[in-house]
Every structure is written in C-alpha cells, then in structure tokens.
Amino acid sequence: MPLTLRTAARLLSDHGLLREVIHDDRWMMQAPDDPAADLPFSAITYDTRTVGGGSLLVCKGRFRPEYLDGLDGRGLAAYVADTDYSAVVDAPGLIVDDPRKALSLLSAEFYGRPQDELTVIGITGTKGKTTTAYLTQAILNAHSGGRCALFSSVDNCLDGHTYEESDLTTPESLDAFRMMRQAADNGMRYLVMEVSSQAYKVHRVHGLTFDIGAFLNISPDHISPIEHPTFEDYLHCKRQLITNSKTLVVNADCDHMQLLRQDAAMADVPVAQYAFLDGTDGNGTDGTAGTDSRSGARDLFVAARPDPHNRMGFLLTADGAELGPFELAMPGTFNIANAAAAVAMALKAGVPATDPAIHAIERVSVPGRMERITAGGNLVVYVDFAHNYLSCKALVDEALRAYGDRNPRITLVAGSTGGKAIDRREGIVKGADGRAEAFYFTLDDPNFEDPTAIAEQMRSYVTDPHAETHVIVPREDAIRAAIEDARRHADRFNVVLLAGKGHERRNIINGKPVPYEGDAPIARRLLGL
Structure with a gap:
C-alpha cells in the first residue's frame, strides 16, 4: 500500500505516536477529507536540502523552524515533527511524540516493508559484532549462492559480493530500509546487520523485528554525556535486541546472563547458546544442549574447542554432533567464539549442519581485525x-x-x-x-x-x-x-x-x-x- 498522508496518520496512530494532524488551522486525529491526503508521497527524507515535489519530511534531532523556509515552494507534501510548524509552512503536519520512532515506521512502510522479504539477523555486543557479521554472511552466502546482504561498521553489501564503505555501525532507519529495499530487489534472501546500543538509544531500528538476534558479550563502553550516561543505560539499550527478536543466540559465558534469559523468557523468545570451551572455564558447560526453563525444550548449543591436532585450529559441535575441524584466517580465541556464534545463527536460519557452507568461515578476513x-x-x-x-x-x-x-x-x-x-x-x-x-x-x-x-x-x-x-x-x-x-x-x-x-x-x-x-x-x- 502506498504511503500517503492518510495511511501515514493511520500507521502513527496505530503505534501510539500520533498526537494530531494540523492543516489549514484545523486540528484533527486523522488526515483531512481532501483528495490530496490519498496522493502517494514521492519521497521520504530527514534532510531539508533534498525536499522536492511530493516529499514527506521528518523533522528529527536539533531541528530549527528556519530549516522549513521555502519548502512550500519546492513542493513539500507534509512534515512529521514533535512541534507545530504551521506558522512557517503551509504543508500539513503530523505531530508525533517521537519523530525518530516515526521515521523508522514510516520508512519501512514507504519502502514496502522489505524486511518481510528477508531473513534479518541482528548482532549486538561490546566486541566482535563486525567479525561475527562477516562470518555469518560468509556461511549464508555460501549456502544461498551469494544472496546475503550485510550492514556493518566497515562495509555495506547489498548484492552479496559488492562492498562499499559504511558511515555508521547501524544505518539511520531511513537509509537502512532503503538499502533493505535494494537488497530485496537484488534477490537477497538474508540480511546480517550489526546493531549498536545507539541504534536503540536513538530508535534507528524502532519497529524492526529480527528473525534472529545475537548477543555476543557485554562490558562497559560508550559511557559519556553524549552516549550512555551509565553502564545500566548501555546494557538496557543492548537488551532491546532480545525482545525484538524471534530467536536469540547468546554467548553462554556472557555477563548478566540471568538477566538476558529473563528478558527472553518474558518475551517468549527461544534461546540458543554458543561457547568456546577451553577446559578452564569451570562453568560446568559440557557442550550439550540446555533446557528452556519455561518449556523444557532443548536449546541449540554450539561449542568450539581447541583442536588437539592443530594448534591454530578448533573443533565445532552442535548439540554434541561433530561439525568437523576448522581453522580461521583470523587468529584468536575470541574469533573462534565469534565463529561459533556465526554457526549457531546459520543453523537457526535453516542451514543444515552437514552443509559444507559452514566451512566458509575459514576463508573470512576483515580489514583491521586481528x-x-x-x-x-x-x-x-x-x-x-x-x-x-x-x-x-x-x-x-x-x-x-x-x-x-x-x-x-x-x-x-x-x-x-x-x-x-x-x-x-x-x-x-x-x-x-x-x-x-x-x-x-x-x-x-x-x-x-x-x-x-x-x-x-x-x-x-x-x-x-x-x-x-x-x-x-x-x-x-x-x-x-x-x-x-x-x-x-x-x-x-x-x-x-x-x-x-x-x-x-x-x-x-x-x-x-x-x-x-x-x-x-x-x-x-x-x-x-
């Protein structure tokens, strides 16, 4: 369904964001009874410099009224803001509680909800997001014949093989859904993306449900007046991935594991686990599946262990079944743990444990990582x-x-x-x-x-x-x-x-x-x- 003033107002109202619609000195809770309210927007933007005929402008961040000067003459169709700007612009205004949340919801709708055409995998954690994203994409690309897209802090890839330098760990919501649309139109079946704490802090992924979410680890980071005021706030933002995922993959050795599992249980999200087991962890983990405390269902458990026959290699098992010996191009036990996470996500995404695609992790290298x-x-x-x-x-x-x-x-x-x-x-x-x-x-x-x-x-x-x-x-x-x-x-x-x-x-x-x-x-x- 095309995004129009009427459908935009209805969407924002359904999500509890719409305060009112303001147009021609009329204040109402729905779009005006006017044929123009049913005209599809030609574009959606948060940059006033790109406004053209039929554009919907979302006024987010430190927006100033003077930014709207001259936009009526350039064909502004409507604006979304948390402030009434009818004194400076004639276009209808959708007044909302949070423009950033509105931007994410409206962007998804404008681009035809491309996330519904992809298996979307989101990865968060203090360390290892990029490496794990590349490893996961490698498996899914090998399994699907090159049909896995990637959003990472290093590169974005929308066609399975062309990589372009990225600007943000997690793109702004408008850019993310635009790129998802391109990926889906390019025939991609999967999307692997990094999800930063800031992505939830400023609502870049608001309304997006991940088919699989991965929580790698947590330690204090990004604590400052302009990021997260406390570690609690940082962790809280990271945890939002759990309740916005259909399945959770989590490091069995992750700090605050009890809290993460409680989040998953309250949202009825099944949990799979992975771990690097070097024999010194002392946590009693034996590499077999655990049980879900709510249902008694077995959880997938992917375990990595040192290979006794190869100092640089490791062995992988899934629920105790051997997947074979592996050796990564990137050294480090931390990257072995990342590989176990990638394999767990691939298995949850439907890759058979016997698929040779899993060995694609051995060929991955990431610029500037180990x-x-x-x-x-x-x-x-x-x-x-x-x-x-x-x-x-x-x-x-x-x-x-x-x-x-x-x-x-x-x-x-x-x-x-x-x-x-x-x-x-x-x-x-x-x-x-x-x-x-x-x-x-x-x-x-x-x-x-x-x-x-x-x-x-x-x-x-x-x-x-x-x-x-x-x-x-x-x-x-x-x-x-x-x-x-x-x-x-x-x-x-x-x-x-x-x-x-x-x-x-x-x-x-x-x-x-x-x-x-x-x-x-x-x-x-x-x-x-």
Missing part, C-alpha cells in the same frame, strides 16, 4: 580495532596465546576518542597493563579535545612500574617509534599491537575527518613490505 603483519625475524605486528577494555584484553590474550612460549616483549600503541566513551581510556590501558612492557599513547579521533591531554590521561592509568610509557601524538610517528624500539630489542621476540583504528583511514579532528594513511599501510611501509 590483521597480522610479519616481516621475518623477531617481530610481528597486529593491527586491530580494539578500542575498549574487552577488545584490548582479547588482543593481548591472543599475542600471549600465539607467542607466549617465546617470552614476547609486547608493545601497545593506542589512543582514544575525544568527547565520548571516556571510560575507554582507562579500559584500553587496563586490558594491557601488567602484560605490555611498553606503551605509546597517541592520536585517535580526538575531535575537539586536546590529543596530548587524552594521551597523558591514558598514561596515568599505567600501574606497572616496570613498563615504559611514551606520549607521541602524531600517530605515524608513534608507530615508527614503537617499531624502531622493537628492533632495538632484537634479542627478544617482539609483538607490536596497533590498537583502535583498525581499517580506518581518517582521524576526526576539530569536528572534521582528516585523511590518514592507516595503521596497516604504515606498518607495512616501515617494515619494508
């Missing part, structure tokens, strides 16, 4: 997006897992963002403190803050009295100094960890993106590769 650069000798460099406590700890864990028998000298190069996620600064240091022997604190999206002050603050969190600490603000210079320092310690095996930027090729400075060569290209150049 990217290992070797130049021979006693030096290896890792480039990783690690930017909080959990991810930085996992990065150091992997360095020690891979090279611990060589008594490695670990060097961490890291900075942290300005103006938000203030808690990351201590968390990054905490993830390496006592295990890294040298720290180089540097620039990483300082925005309007002084990068030197951020670096010095991070330096103050180092408690190891034996660790060397340096502040070198230009990031390329910090990487060069770390690599040169490692070469001076050639009597030891050296691991240099470049954390935080991952694949990114820009730094946000004074509100603007400034081009940056990238950690991996710089490291390769300095290593002569």
Whole structure:
C-alpha cells in the first residue's frame, strides 16, 4: 500500500505516536477529507536540502523552524515533527511524540516493508559484532549462492559480493530500509546487520523485528554525556535486541546472563547458546544442549574447542554432533567464539549442519581485525580495532596465546576518542597493563579535545612500574617509534599491537575527518613490505 498522508496518520496512530494532524488551522486525529491526503508521497527524507515535489519530511534531532523556509515552494507534501510548524509552512503536519520512532515506521512502510522479504539477523555486543557479521554472511552466502546482504561498521553489501564503505555501525532507519529495499530487489534472501546500543538509544531500528538476534558479550563502553550516561543505560539499550527478536543466540559465558534469559523468557523468545570451551572455564558447560526453563525444550548449543591436532585450529559441535575441524584466517580465541556464534545463527536460519557452507568461515578476513603483519625475524605486528577494555584484553590474550612460549616483549600503541566513551581510556590501558612492557599513547579521533591531554590521561592509568610509557601524538610517528624500539630489542621476540583504528583511514579532528594513511599501510611501509 502506498504511503500517503492518510495511511501515514493511520500507521502513527496505530503505534501510539500520533498526537494530531494540523492543516489549514484545523486540528484533527486523522488526515483531512481532501483528495490530496490519498496522493502517494514521492519521497521520504530527514534532510531539508533534498525536499522536492511530493516529499514527506521528518523533522528529527536539533531541528530549527528556519530549516522549513521555502519548502512550500519546492513542493513539500507534509512534515512529521514533535512541534507545530504551521506558522512557517503551509504543508500539513503530523505531530508525533517521537519523530525518530516515526521515521523508522514510516520508512519501512514507504519502502514496502522489505524486511518481510528477508531473513534479518541482528548482532549486538561490546566486541566482535563486525567479525561475527562477516562470518555469518560468509556461511549464508555460501549456502544461498551469494544472496546475503550485510550492514556493518566497515562495509555495506547489498548484492552479496559488492562492498562499499559504511558511515555508521547501524544505518539511520531511513537509509537502512532503503538499502533493505535494494537488497530485496537484488534477490537477497538474508540480511546480517550489526546493531549498536545507539541504534536503540536513538530508535534507528524502532519497529524492526529480527528473525534472529545475537548477543555476543557485554562490558562497559560508550559511557559519556553524549552516549550512555551509565553502564545500566548501555546494557538496557543492548537488551532491546532480545525482545525484538524471534530467536536469540547468546554467548553462554556472557555477563548478566540471568538477566538476558529473563528478558527472553518474558518475551517468549527461544534461546540458543554458543561457547568456546577451553577446559578452564569451570562453568560446568559440557557442550550439550540446555533446557528452556519455561518449556523444557532443548536449546541449540554450539561449542568450539581447541583442536588437539592443530594448534591454530578448533573443533565445532552442535548439540554434541561433530561439525568437523576448522581453522580461521583470523587468529584468536575470541574469533573462534565469534565463529561459533556465526554457526549457531546459520543453523537457526535453516542451514543444515552437514552443509559444507559452514566451512566458509575459514576463508573470512576483515580489514583491521586481528590483521597480522610479519616481516621475518623477531617481530610481528597486529593491527586491530580494539578500542575498549574487552577488545584490548582479547588482543593481548591472543599475542600471549600465539607467542607466549617465546617470552614476547609486547608493545601497545593506542589512543582514544575525544568527547565520548571516556571510560575507554582507562579500559584500553587496563586490558594491557601488567602484560605490555611498553606503551605509546597517541592520536585517535580526538575531535575537539586536546590529543596530548587524552594521551597523558591514558598514561596515568599505567600501574606497572616496570613498563615504559611514551606520549607521541602524531600517530605515524608513534608507530615508527614503537617499531624502531622493537628492533632495538632484537634479542627478544617482539609483538607490536596497533590498537583502535583498525581499517580506518581518517582521524576526526576539530569536528572534521582528516585523511590518514592507516595503521596497516604504515606498518607495512616501515617494515619494508
């Protein structure tokens, strides 16, 4: 059904958002009795610069009345806002409680509810969303002949094989539904998307039900005045994925597991679990299915274990049945856990456990995620997006897992963002403190803050009295100094960890993106590769 003023008013009313419709000094609870109310909108937008004939404009965020100047003359058909703007524009107004929620609902309707034509999988967690999304897409692409779309913080893919750089972890709702429409029209059967805490905080996925939702892990992150005021708020936003999913896949070792299962039980959402079992967890998990405390039904349980015959490999089982040995292109036990999550989601999406498509995870690599650069000798460099406590700890864990028998000298190069996620600064240091022997604190999206002050603050969190600490603000210079320092310690095996930027090729400075060569290209150049 086309989106018109009448159908838009009805949709918003059905969802309890509509306060009133205002047009020609008339206030009412439905669209006016006017033929124009049944004309389909030609476009929906939240950007006044794109308004044309027949457009529906959603006024969200820090909207100002002067933004509406001249829009009647450009053919504005109607606007949606939480404020009456009839004094400055003649077009009808749909006055709502929350324009962001309205934008999501109206966008889905305008694009013909493309989510109904796709199996939509949403992934949340503090760490691992991107890697898990790529792993899941790989399985579903292999199973379906390349018909799985992807929305990630690195790339978006709408046709199963073409990847374009993305701007947000989770797109704005209008952009998300537009891209879903393109994906469905391209013949995609599946969509795998990352779902950030901010996506729920600002209602980018309002009204969207995921066929499968995955909750990977949780630890404090994004705590700041402009993001989440407290960890409780951060976790609360993450938890919204559970009640907006038809099936939940969750890490059996996730913190606050009791709360997550209670959320699922209250919403009658079945729960599947996965875990990496290294024999040291001590939680009694044996890799077989659990039971749903409400119904007694078996839950799918996907377990990953170290492969005794391959130090870099692992074994997977689903409800105790062997799926075979695997070895990932991306190192790290954390990525093995991500692989188990991806396999659990694929199985819940209908991929048979015997399908060779599951082995597609072995060929996946994600730019800037556990990217290992070797130049021979006693030096290896890792480039990783690690930017909080959990991810930085996992990065150091992997360095020690891979090279611990060589008594490695670990060097961490890291900075942290300005103006938000203030808690990351201590968390990054905490993830390496006592295990890294040298720290180089540097620039990483300082925005309007002084990068030197951020670096010095991070330096103050180092408690190891034996660790060397340096502040070198230009990031390329910090990487060069770390690599040169490692070469001076050639009597030891050296691991240099470049954390935080991952694949990114820009730094946000004074509100603007400034081009940056990238950690991996710089490291390769300095290593002569």
